[in-house]
Amino acid sequence: MEAVEATGSTSVSSNPGERSARRGHSASMADVARLAGVSSQTVSRVSNGYPGVTEETRQQVLAAMKELGYRPNSAARALKRGEFRTIGLITFTLSTTGNVRTIDAIATSAAQEGYAVTLLPVAVPTQDEVRGAFSRLGELAVDAVIVIMEVHLLDAAALSLPPHVQVVVADSDAGDRYTVVDTDQAGGTRDAVKHLLDLGHRTVWHLAGPEDSYAAQRRADAWRDTLDEAGRVPPPLVRGDWSAESGYRAGLGIADQEDCTAVFAANDQMALGLLRALHERGRKVPDDVSVIGFDDIPESGSFQPPLTTVHQDFAEVGRRCVEGVLRQMQQSTPERGTTLVPTRLVLRQSTARPPSR
Amino acid sequence: MEAVEATGSTSVSSNPGERSARRGHSASMADVARLAGVSSQTVSRVSNGYPGVTEETRQQVLAAMKELGYRPNSAARALKRGEFRTIGLITFTLSTTGNVRTIDAIATSAAQEGYAVTLLPVAVPTQDEVRGAFSRLGELAVDAVIVIMEVHLLDAAALSLPPHVQVVVADSDAGDRYTVVDTDQAGGTRDAVKHLLDLGHRTVWHLAGPEDSYAAQRRADAWRDTLDEAGRVPPPLVRGDWSAESGYRAGLGIADQEDCTAVFAANDQMALGLLRALHERGRKVPDDVSVIGFDDIPESGSFQPPLTTVHQDFAEVGRRCVEGVLRQMQQSTPERGTTLVPTRLVLRQSTARPPSR
DNA sequence: GGATGTTATGTTTACGTAAACATTCAGTGG
DNA sequence: CCACTGAATGTTTACGTAAACATAACATCC
Numbered sequence: 062m063e064a065v066e067a068t069g070s071t072s073v074s075s076n077p078g079e080r081s082a083r084r085g086h087s088a089s090m091a092d093v094a095r096l097a098g099v100s101s102q103t104v105s106r107v108s109n110g111y112p113g114v115t116e117e118t119r120q121q122v123l124a125a126m127k128e129l130g131y132r133p134n135s136a137a138r139a140l141k142r143g144e145f146r147t148i149g150l151i152t153f154t155l156s157t158t159g160n161v162r163t164i165d166a167i168a169t170s171a172a173q174e175g176y177a178v179t180l181l182p183v184a185v186p187t188q189d190e191v192r193g194a195f196s197r198l199g200e201l202a203v204d205a206v207i208v209i210m211e212v213h214l215l216d217a218a219a220l221s222l223p224p225h226v227q228v229v230v231a232d233s234d235a236g237d238r239y240t241v242v243d244t245d246q247a248g249g250t251r252d253a254v255k256h257l258l259d260l261g262h263r264t265v266w267h268l269a270g271p272e273d274s275y276a277a278q279r280r281a282d283a284w285r286d287t288l289d290e291a292g293r294v295p296p297p298l299v300r301g302d303w304s305a306e307s308g309y310r311a312g313l314g315i316a317d318q319e320d321c322t323a324v325f326a327a328n329d330q331m332a333l334g335l336l337r338a339l340h341e342r343g344r345k346v347p348d349d350v351s352v353i354g355f356d357d358i359p360e361s362g363s364f365q366p367p368l369t370t371v372h373q374d375f376a377e378v379g380r381r382c383v384e385g386v387l388r389q390m391q392q393s394t395p396e397r398g399t400t401l402v403p404t405r406l407v408l409r410q411s412t413a414r415p416p417s418r
Numbered sequence: 419m420e421a422v423e424a425t426g427s428t429s430v431s432s433n434p435g436e437r438s439a440r441r442g443h444s445a446s447m448a449d450v451a452r453l454a455g456v457s458s459q460t461v462s463r464v465s466n467g468y469p470g471v472t473e474e475t476r477q478q479v480l481a482a483m484k485e486l487g488y489r490p491n492s493a494a495r496a497l498k499r500g501e502f503r504t505i506g507l508i509t510f511t512l513s514t515t516g517n518v519r520t521i522d523a524i525a526t527s528a529a530q531e532g533y534a535v536t537l538l539p540v541a542v543p544t545q546d547e548v549r550g551a552f553s554r555l556g557e558l559a560v561d562a563v564i565v566i567m568e569v570h571l572l573d574a575a576a577l578s579l580p581p582h583v584q585v586v587v588a589d590s591d592a593g594d595r596y597t598v599v600d601t602d603q604a605g606g607t608r609d610a611v612k613h614l615l616d617l618g619h620r621t622v623w624h625l626a627g628p629e630d631s632y633a634a635q636r637r638a639d640a641w642r643d644t645l646d647e648a649g650r651v652p653p654p655l656v657r658g659d660w661s662a663e664s665g666y667r668a669g670l671g672i673a674d675q676e677d678c679t680a681v682f683a684a685n686d687q688m689a690l691g692l693l694r695a696l697h698e699r700g701r702k703v704p705d706d707v708s709v710i711g712f713d714d715i716p717e718s719g720s721f722q723p724p725l726t727t728v729h730q731d732f733a734e735v736g737r738r739c740v741e742g743v744l745r746q747m748q749q750s751t752p753e754r755g756t757t758l759v760p761t762r763l764v765l766r767q768s769t770a771r772p773p774s775r
Numbered sequence: 776g777g778a779t780g781t782t783a784t785g786t787t788t789a790c791g792t793a794a795a796c797a798t799t800c801a802g803t804g805g
Numbered sequence: 806c807c808a809c810t811g812a813a814t815g816t817t818t819a820c821g822t823a824a825a826c827a828t829a830a831c832a833t834c835c
Contacts (some may be wrong), residue, residue, distance in 0.1 A: 087582075089821055099784075105822065106823090114784085115784090128810095133822080136497040136502065137790090138822060141789085141821080141823050143790075143824045147536070165511060168537040168539040172539055177538070177558060179534050180525040180535040180537060182526050202493060202559060217419050225444070305720035306719060355826070358660040362662070363662030363690050364694070444790055454816085457815045457816075458793095458815095459816080465793095468793095469812095470812065472813065472814090482804095494793090496792095
C-alpha cells in the first residue's frame, strides 16, 4: 500500500505533481498546460518542436513538463496521426544465425529512423499459423511489416493484411509481388565453387540445406549451374538440415567417397559437422579435402581448421529492409523487385589445391 | 496507378466497402455499425465478446465486420483502455547466444498471453545510451519492460521510467531492487567443476568471460568457491571475451601449462577456440586435457571432440520473465527477488580421467 | 494612420474505442 | 393491469493528442 504511490519520483523534493494526475496515470498535455499557464496546443507545439513559440514560453512549458514528468501518450498520438511509427517483424524463430543478425540490424536501423520494432513470432511454419499471425497483426499497432520467411508460406496470408500496411520480404523470392531484400545467394555460391575449381579441383560436392528452404534451394541451384558452366559433372547432392549434427552425419558418407576432394557446405554449421566427420575418418582438411562454408559465423575462424567461407552481410540486409519499408510508406505504394546484397569470400585455411595423387 | 487500389481485397466480388472508409483507412466501428444497422456500442460489444447481444444481432455485426474488413484500431483501444498490451525489451545486441533464445522465448510466451514485444536496441553499452533508451521508452507504447543487461548500466536509467511501467531484469543481479530471472550460474559452474574433480583432476583451470559481464563474474566466483571448498588450489584465472577467437588465444597459453589437465570455459565459443589451440599444440582432448563449456549451444555436440558442457534453459528464462512481468502488472506493484533457472550438465566426449602420468 | 501582414497563442474539433449511463421492450408477480 | 425486473440496445462522454481554424497583438508599408 505504498508501492502504488510512485508518481512524482525524481522530483519528490520540489513539490511534485499535486493531484495533476488522478491515479498513477502520468500527466497529460492539459496538466502541463495548466501548470505552465498556456494552452494545451502550445504544449503540443513545444512537444513536437514546431515553430511559433517564444523561447520564453517554450522554457516555461519545458519546465512544467519536467516538473510533472510529462511523457507524450503514444496511443493518443498514434490515434491522432494515424500511424504508429512501428514496424512489425514476422519470423518463425530468431535462432537461425542469419535471422538474428538481420533482426538486430533491422531494430537498429528502425530505431535510428524513429521507428520501433514489434516482434511477431510464428510458432510453427505452416500456412495456417502464418495467416494467424498476419490477422493478429491486422489489429496490431504496426505501420509496416518485414517478413523473414519462405514466401510459399506467405501467399495465402498476405491477403489478410490491412490495405495500407506495406511489406518487405527478406530471405525469399517473390520479387514479382513484394519488395524483396536478400543476400546474393547465387553470387556467393558461384564465388565459392569457382574458388575451388580455380584451385584445381575436378568437381565440387555440395552439402545442401533442407529442401523447404529457399536459400538452400538457391545455393544448390547456383552450385549446379556453376559446375555446368565450367563443364564439370555435379556429384550427387547431399542434404542436411542446416544443423552441425546433420553435417556430421552427411559428412560420414562424404568421407567415404574416395574421389571427393572439395565440398561446398550450404552453411557454416554443417561445415563444422563435416569437418568433424572428415577428421574422424582420417581425411585431412585441406590436404585431402577442401571445405568451404556459407555465412561466416563468428566462430568459423576458430574451427579446425579455420573455415574458408562466404561472408553474408546480414546487417546490410536488415538496413535495406527498413529502408525499403520506409520508402514504401512514404510513397504509400507497394513496390516490387529484389535487392541483392553482395557477399564476400573469406579465405581461411580449409581450402587448398587438391592432392596430387 | 493500380497498386493503390487494394481495399476490399478478399471480398471484391461481394460488393465491397463502398465509401465506408474515406481513403484507404480501414473501416471503423461506426462504419460497421452503420452497415449492420446497429449502434457502434453494439459493435464494440461483439468485438470484445461481451454479453448482452442477441445471437442474431451478433451474426449481423460479424457479417458487416467481414464485409468491411473491419479491424479494431489498436491505438484507439490503447488510448481508451490505458494499456498497450505490449512489453518492451531492452538489450544491447541480440547476437549473443543466450540472448536470442531468451528473446525468442519471451516473444513466444508474450504472444500466448496476448502481448506483443517491442524491441529496444541499445547501440552502445554505456549508461548514457541506456538512459536514452529508457527515456525513449517512456513515450513508447509499452506496459512493462524486460531488461537483458548488466544491472550497473541500468541503475541511473530506471529512474526515468514512467511510474506504472513494471520491470523484470534477466541475466543480472539486483534482486534487491527488481524482479530478476537468471540462470543458476553458480549451480551450473559447481556441477561442471565438481564433475572434473570427480574424474580425478587435481584442480581445474578457468577460462573466464570479460570482467564487465555479470554472468562471467558469477561463473568465475563459483569456480573459485567450488575449488576452495574442495580444498584445491585455484590456478591463475585466464580471461577471454566470450569469442572463440579469444578462447583460442588464451588456449595457446593454457596449452603450454604442463600441469593443466582440466579447463572449465565460461562459454562454448571460448571452449571451441580452446579446443583448437590444444589441438594445434598437440594436447589431446580429453586424453591429456579435459575441457568443459557453458551454454550448450547447438553446435557444441559437433565440436572436435563433442563438448561436455552446462546446458542453460534459455527458453525457461524467457518464459519466467514474461510471467514475472505480467504478474507485476496484474498486481500493479513491483516485486523484488531472484528466480534461478536450473542448469543441466551434458556429458559428451571432451572430459575424461586425467592422464595417469 | 489605417490597411496588411506576421507572429504567438488560444479554441474547437475529430481520431476510434469503450465505460457509464439512458432507453426500450417483453415478460412477471402482485 | 400496472409497477417492476432484466435483457438488449442506444446515446453520451472521455481518453490525450494535434490539425484546422480563430484571434490577438504588434510591426510594416504606403
